[in-house]
Amino acid sequence: MRLILKVGPMAHGGHCVARHQGRPVFVRHAIPGETVMAELTAAGSSDQFWRADTVKVIRPSEFRRFNQWKLADSLRSYPAGRRPVAGAEYGHIVLEYQRRLKAQVFRDTMVRLGRQAVEDVEVLVHGMTADEPAGLHWRTRTTFAVSASGRLSMPVHDGRGTIPVSNIPLAVQELNELHLWEIDFSGAASVRVTTPATGREALVIVTPLAQIAESPEMLKSYTTAWRRQLSGLPKKVSAMVSVRQRNDENHQVTAQKSSSGAAEHHLLRGRSWVQEEVSPEQLGTQTFRVTGGGYWPVHRDAAATLVKTVLEAAEVQPGQLVVDLYAGAGLYSRFLAEATGQDGAVLSVEADPSASRDARHNLKDAPQAIALNGNAEEVLCHWLRTPDSGFSRGGLAGRRVDTVVMHPPRTGAGRAVLSRLHELDPGKIVYVSGDPAAFAQETRWLIEQGWRLDAVTVYDLSPDTHHMTSVGQFTRPGAGNA
Numbered sequence: 173m174r175l176i177l178k179v180g181p182m183a184h185g186g187h188c189v190a191r192h193q194g195r196p197v198f199v200r201h202a203i204p205g206e207t208v209m210a211e212l213t214a215a216g217s218s219d220q221f222w223r224a225d226t227v228k229v230i231r232p233s234e235f236r237r238f239n240q241w242k243l244a245d246s247l248r249s250y251p252a253g254r255r256p257v258a259g260a261e262y263g264h265i266v267l268e269y270q271r272r273l274k275a276q277v278f279r280d281t282m283v284r285l286g287r288q289a290v291e292d293v294e295v296l297v298h299g300m301t302a303d304e305p306a307g308l309h310w311r312t313r314t315t316f317a318v319s320a321s322g323r324l325s326m327p328v329h330d331g332r333g334t335i336p337v338s339n340i341p342l343a344v345q346e347l348n349e350l351h352l353w354e355i356d357f358s359g360a361a362s363v364r365v366t367t368p369a370t371g372r373e374a375l376v377i378v379t380p381l382a383q384i385a386e387s388p389e390m391l392k393s394y395t396t397a398w399r400r401q402l403s404g405l406p407k408k409v410s411a412m413v414s415v416r417q418r419n420d421e422n423h424q425v426t427a428q429k430s431s432s433g434a435a436e437h438h439l440l441r442g443r444s445w446v447q448e449e450v451s452p453e454q455l456g457t458q459t460f461r462v463t464g465g466g467y468w469p470v471h472r473d474a475a476a477t478l479v480k481t482v483l484e485a486a487e488v489q490p491g492q493l494v495v496d497l498y499a500g501a502g503l504y505s506r507f508l509a510e511a512t513g514q515d516g517a518v519l520s521v522e523a524d525p526s527a528s529r530d531a532r533h534n535l536k537d538a539p540q541a542i543a544l545n546g547n548a549e550e551v552l553c554h555w556l557r558t559p560d561s562g563f564s565r566g567g568l569a570g571r572r573v574d575t576v577v578m579h580p581p582r583t584g585a586g587r588a589v590l591s592r593l594h595e596l597d598p599g600k601i602v603y604v605s606g607d608p609a610a611f612a613q614e615t616r617w618l619i620e621q622g623w624r625l626d627a628v629t630v631y632d633l634s635p636d637t638h639h640m641t642s643v644g645q646f647t648r649p650g651a652g653n654a
């Protein structure tokens with residue numbers, strides 16, 4: 173069923189809000205102010221709200237542009253009898269206006285969920301200069317679904333099926349040049365491709381279908397087939413099979429999950445890691461090993477931009493004690509260690525064992541940085557229980573933490589971690605977030621405990637999508653630090 177709708181503001185998640193006979197309808201691929209014809213994609217008679225997708229624009233916004241990713245363009249998808257692929261919900265909007273919409277969504281979310289005053293969260297969303305004007309070719313990590321015939325595919329919106337692809341306009345050119353779509357990945361559930369911004373290498377990670385992963389004979393025979401299929405790729409391409417337990421979605425790891433969730437790797441060719449190189453302005457260059465599908469900021473310029481912003485917000489002085497929670501491969505820790513110098517210390521906390529091994533490796537030239545493998549909440553509890561033990565025995569050597577940098581998964585740190593953090597009472601918290609709703613809710617809680625949000629910077633590190641990244645800086649007036 174199709175409706176003609178006058179579309180209202182952009183909401184968190186990448187859809188505009190409209191109304192039909194009083195009921196809210198979340199419309200994808202529209203722009204505030206437009207009148208569109210929308211196809212209902214989820215519309216139960218008792219549903220509180222419906223979902224719809226734009227199939228025709230009746231009165232276009234001046235900020236509408238031609239969506240350069242054909243498969244993600246709803247205006248070309250529906251006439252072709254298919255749904256648009258997910259992952260480029262803003263592709264039909266002029267880049268500069270995408271950022272204005274993200275600023276509006278951030279502000280609205282901070283007001284609604286964070287209970288902030290509008291005037292306190294008037295933010296600009298900063299883009300990366302290299303993205304102008306199109307917002308294409310920035311992704312260094314891309315995960316594909318695999319079709320029944322073994323072709324690389326992308327899921328369509330609302331999770332109803334996948335569509336084979338032969339070009340990813342948002343990915344760096346190095347990915348498209350590999351022509352992986354010509355390879356038969358039958359037997360795989362997904363394929364993740366890492367193409368670091370250096371352009372010097374790539375890593376293909378094949379995750380088998382569950383029934384194949386569970387049978388050693390089938391796994392062996394498919395592994396042989398994938399190795400053969402990939403043999404024609406340039407030498408710089410490494411490949412591996414990753415048999416991963418469930419529960420590691422979005423890298424939300426708990427203590428139990430982090431041990432049971434470790435991936436078993438079978439190398440097909442090359443090596444199981446990539447090298448990332450990060451050169452934030454005036455902070456020098458550092459290199460990092462990132463193994464398998466371990467977390468790394470996806471936009472080719474994100475790592476340098478975030479390091480610079482985090483270091484500016486943290487204002488670390490030589491000799492200070494800094495904690496990097498959810499540290500991944502030690503990206504922030506490595507630069508923070510330069511700032512504390514050898515008289516200070518950085519405690520780099522990461523739950524995933526493989527990422528934590530990478531952090532240990534990446535921090536080996538900075539003895540003042542200590543990689544701790546553990547769940548954030550448990551490590552915090554340990555610090556609170558035995559603050560006087562030495563750093564490598566789970567304590568804080570009797571010192572007060574000057575600054576905590578934290579970059580949790582999109583779902584946020586959660587109340588338990590925030591409570592422990594509040595008890596720890598660091599001088600400052602620098603919070604990097606990939607989700608405005610989680611950030612707003614956790615800001616609200618921190619403010620209720622007496623913290624103050626001193627500054628927030630928002631970046632568009634995911635052009636053409638609805639995602640944004642914020643870096644917030646909190647202090648607690650009256651707690652001896654303001």
Ligand SMILES: C[S@@+](CC[C@H](N)C(=O)[O-])C[C@H]1O[C@@H](n2cnc3c(N)ncnc32)[C@H](O)[C@@H]1O
Pocket residue numbers: 423424425426467468469497498499500501502503504521522523524527546547548549579580581582
């Ligand atoms: C968004 S990433 C940030 C990584 C790093 N700061 C960076 O920017 O490269 C979140 C990281 O937190 C880790 N993680 C998830 N849940 C955790 C937990 N409960 N305790 C500690 N680390 C966790 C994930 O494995 C992942 O490496």
